[in-house]
Amino acid sequence: MLFKIFRFFKERGVFLIVAVITMAAIRTAFSLSGRQNELLLARQKLDQEQAEQERLQGIQKGINSPDFIEKEARDKLGKAKPGETIVVLPGEDVLRTFSPPEPQVEEGGLGNLPVWRQWVKTFLPELNKALFQG
Secondary structure, X not given: OHHHHHHXXXXXXXXXXXXXXXXXXXXXXXXXXXXXXXXXXXXXXHHHHHHHHHHHHHHHHHHOOHHHHHHHHHHOOOOOOOOOOOOOOOOHHHXXXXXXXXXXXXXXXXXXXXXXXXHHHHHOHHHHXXXXXX
């Protein structure tokens, strides 16, 4: 009887051990599959960050160039080379307030004519009639 019990557990025990090992292998395979997705996402993020780093290094090289430094000194700090004169112009909106309004051009008015014809029409109307109207 003891031999039968031992043999029963021996047969079932091997089966249980094989079942446990199989379950552990399946679980490990699923875990590795999930880790591969994480690894792929991490590599993509690494590629993006490396591209961003290269872009920023290019900008940094441009910023450290003498031409950029001179341009910034002139534009932002108002610096000039010896003998140069700095001229600061107001903004476009300020210029528009001081400039005269644009004349309204009527059809058949002076706006379509060349400047010399406008002068003739304005200051020498008789000559204008004689030359251009008949």
